[in-house]
Amino acid sequence: MTPAEIERVRRRLTELRAEVEGAGAVAVRAEDIGPVPSAADEDEAPFREMDQSIASSRNRVRADQLLRIVDAERRLEEDPDSFGLCAKCEEEIPPRRLELLPFVRYCVSCQSAAESKSAKPVRKKVMDYHE
Numbered sequence: 001m002t003p004a005e006i007e008r009v010r011r012r013l014t015e016l017r018a019e020v021e022g023a024g025a026v027a028v029r030a031e032d033i034g035p036v037p038s039a040a041d042e043d044e045a046p047f048r049e050m051d052q053s054i055a056s057s058r059n060r061v062r063a064d065q066l067l068r069i070v071d072a073e074r075r076l077e078e079d080p081d082s083f084g085l086c087a088k089c090e091e092e093i094p095p096r097r098l099e100l101l102p103f104v105r106y107c108v109s110c111q112s113a114a115e116s117k118s119a120k121p122v123r124k125k126v127m128d129y130h131e
């Protein structure tokens with residue numbers, strides 16, 4: 001990557017990090033949990049638990065994003081020469097892709113290969129011949 005491209009990616013990472021950090025953790029506020037439920041409120045309890053688990057899964061996604069951004073910043077700092085190279089095939093990741101998703105570690109084809117592999121259920125060999 002050219003120094004200008006590196007600079008662009010660095011700026012983009014800073015922006016993204018500010019975005020993720022600025023959004024903050026999804027707080028589970030005391031008023032959402034509400035007072036200790038009386039007998040009449042018991043039906044609502046499962047919904048409240050659902051809300052809380054949605055909030056915490058959002059937090060997980062955000063924490064995961066932040067981790068990837070910080071990791072990319074570190075890689076860019078420590079080894080700008082190999083930043084932008086696919087971690088698998090070592091081909092250059094197109095600058096356009098890096099600009100959009102500066103924390104990606106794989107080129108499009110390695111990424112989609114990895115995703116389709118993990119998305120497909122593992123089929124037993126015998127099943128292939130009994131359709």
Ligand SMILES: [Zn+2]
Pocket residue numbers: 086087088089090091106107108109110111
């Ligand atoms: Zn690759």
